[in-house]
Amino acid sequence: MxxxxxxxxxxxxTIEDGELHRRQHLEAEMGSQFGRHVEIGLALREAFEQPELRDKFIRRLKPLRRLIIGNLPAGVQRQGLLPELSPQQRTAMGHRRLDDIPDSELEQWLIDDGRMIYxxxxxxxxxxxxxxxxxxxxxxxxxxxxxxxxxxxxxxxxxxxxxxxxxxxxxxxxxxxxxxxxxxxxxxxxxxxxxxxxxxxxxxxxxxxxxxxxxxxxxxxxxxxxxxxxxxxxxxxxxxxxxxxxxxxxxxxxxxxxxxxxxxxxxxxxxxxxxxxxxxxxxxxxxxxxxxxxxxxxxxxxxxxxAGELEGLPPAPASYLYEPPEEQWEAAVREQMAALDAGA
Ligand SMILES: C[S@@+](CC[C@H](N)C(=O)[O-])C[C@H]1O[C@@H](n2cnc3c(N)ncnc32)[C@H](O)[C@@H]1O
CATH class of the missing domain: 3.40.50.150 (Vaccinia Virus protein VP39)
Known part of the structure; x- marks a missing residue:
């Protein structure tokens, strides 16, 4: 019975898988929870995509590459969570360009970018x-x-x-x-x-x-x-x-x-x-x-x-990060830039 x-x-x-769900873009407005994230991400993506800005992209991210999951930040890639905004729209919204964004903000952006991967x-x-x-x-x-x-x-x-x-x-x-x-x-x-x-x-x-x-x-x-x-x-x-x-x-x-x-x-x-x-x-x-x-x-x-009291415990060993060798990282990123130009 x-x-x-x-x-x-x-x-x-009723349980469904979610790995391939359709990603929704983050909100672009500066006042919103993710406005700052979008601003920095779009500045980085512009520098990745524009040939004349690519050296700058490499120079800024190289010292922070230990924070990147894979070689290229997920958010910079087309399937990422960033919305499509034209340079004009970004200017109208008061978005900064890469030169005006300090390293400390880039660092936090990379951490946030990685953790939002699904x-x-x-x-x-x-x-x-x-x-x-x-x-x-x-x-x-x-x-x-x-x-x-x-x-x-x-x-x-x-x-x-x-x-x-x-x-x-x-x-x-x-x-x-x-x-x-x-x-x-x-x-x-x-x-x-x-x-x-x-x-x-x-x-x-x-x-x-x-x-x-x-x-x-x-x-x-x-x-x-x-x-x-x-x-x-x-x-x-x-x-x-x-x-x-x-x-x-x-x-x-x-x-x-x-x-x-x-x-x-x-x-x-x-x-x-x-x-x-x-x-x-x-x-x-x-x-x-x-x-x-x-x-x-x-x-x-x-x-x-x-288990155990916190007092008296030795400090936790820090850092779970992997830092690829500089040249290896740069070569891999330039390869992805070339693939973008080739329409791959
Ligand atoms: C790898 S997915 C895992 C999803 C789910 N736990 C599963 O196993 O099916 C990690 C999730 O953590 C979320 N996430 C990242 N940072 C977070 C934070 N600080 N607080 C809450 N959620 C966070 C991401 O948006 C993402 O959806």
């Missing part, structure tokens, strides 16, 4: 990931995805693992809005599946979870209260009640030190933290498991537990 398991299955069917686990990777972490999850605990994108991990975790709550914190308003829309669609599918049952589920009904164990009816019936998406900066997120922090942080290299500091100070003892690509080197974390690249996912996955 149809029951809660069918509702859970209907909810699961990526997520493929379905089979998420399946491997949940299989790997399921034995560590405390039933009823709170999961938080810092940088939650379109919400796939939050929504999948809320259905598949015995978390009490799952929260996503996402910086970009359009990604947050897409996550919320996906959640609304999931709730609507759940309501339809519930309405199709021969009778309402009884409070003592349990549902088997895909990665082991069972949950009571509230797991499905209280989904609306168990999931939350917040449009905000992960550095402002309240993580004080968290049981597991998830981060797909492959593009967060320049932020990893600051993230480690925040989590060391603000997480409760025993909280789990999972990272991709980068280890959490802060001494307040002990490694619980390491899944090398090619096992759970294409990149390494690490699982840590917050």
């Amino acid at each position: 149809a029951g809660l398991a069918d509702v859970l299955e209907a909810l699961q069917r 990526g997520e686990f493929k379905p089979h990777e998420l399946h491997h990931y949940f299989t790997a972490i399921a034995p560590y999850v405390k039933p009823g605990s709170a999961m938080i995805d810092l940088g939650s994108g379109l919400g796939k991990v939050v929504l999948s975790a809320a259905l598949s693992l015995p978390f009490g709550s799952c929260t996503g914190v996402e910086l970009l308003p359009y990604r947050h809005a897409m996550a919320q829309q996906r959640f609304d669609a999931m709730l609507a599918a759940g309501d339809a599946a519930l309405a199709a049952l021969p009778g309402p589920p009884t409070p003592d009904e349990v549902v088997a979870l895909p990665y082991g164990g069972h949950a009571d009816a509230s797991h499905v019936l209280r989904l609306k209260e168990r999931v939350r998406f917040i449009n905000g900066d992960l550095f402002d997120a309240d993580v004080s009640q968290a049981g597991l922090i998830f981060m797909y942080c492959t593009c967060f290299a320049p932020l990893m030190d600051r993230i480690g500091e925040k989590l060391a100070r603000e997480l409760p003892q025993g909280c789990l933290v999972s990272t991709t690509t980068f280890q959490l080197r802060h001494p307040a974390f002990q490694e619980v498991a390491h899944f090398p690249s090619g096992t759970v996912a294409w990149t390494s996955v690490y699982l840590y537990v917050r």
Whole structure:
């Protein structure tokens, strides 16, 4: 007979991948949250595209190349998040040109540019990931995805693992809005599946979870209260009640030190933290498991537990950054400039 398991299955069917979603341009207005980012990005893109400005582009970015993910900043490329504005529009908006932008602003721009790159686990990777972490999850605990994108991990975790709550914190308003829309669609599918049952589920009904164990009816019936998406900066997120922090942080290299500091100070003892690509080197974390690249996912996955008092710990080793040799970096960028001219 149809029951809660069918509702859970209907909810699961609504989960969509997001890797190839249509990017929305950042707002261009100077007063808006991303106005300054757009201004600097467009000045850089102009210098990348205009042959007479290219030496300047190389000269300005070379000393900062450790902050660039790949060789060329994602935002400078056509598929990036910057809007198309003509030089006239930029002048009318009071935008500066590259010469008028100090290095400190370029540095921050590169950090922001990298962290807004989108990526997520493929379905089979998420399946491997949940299989790997399921034995560590405390039933009823709170999961938080810092940088939650379109919400796939939050929504999948809320259905598949015995978390009490799952929260996503996402910086970009359009990604947050897409996550919320996906959640609304999931709730609507759940309501339809519930309405199709021969009778309402009884409070003592349990549902088997895909990665082991069972949950009571509230797991499905209280989904609306168990999931939350917040449009905000992960550095402002309240993580004080968290049981597991998830981060797909492959593009967060320049932020990893600051993230480690925040989590060391603000997480409760025993909280789990999972990272991709980068280890959490802060001494307040002990490694619980390491899944090398090619096992759970294409990149390494690490699982840590917050343990020990902060006082008396040695300082965290700094820097997760990779700096390619100067000539190698310049040659790669000039190659991309040539490809642009060739219309590639
Ligand atoms: C690599 S994506 C991962 C998306 C999602 N966690 C997943 O695995 O499916 C990282 C996300 O973090 C967001 N992000 C970057 N910096 C952030 C910040 N300071 N606060 C909140 N979100 C941030 C980006 O906009 C992006 O959507």
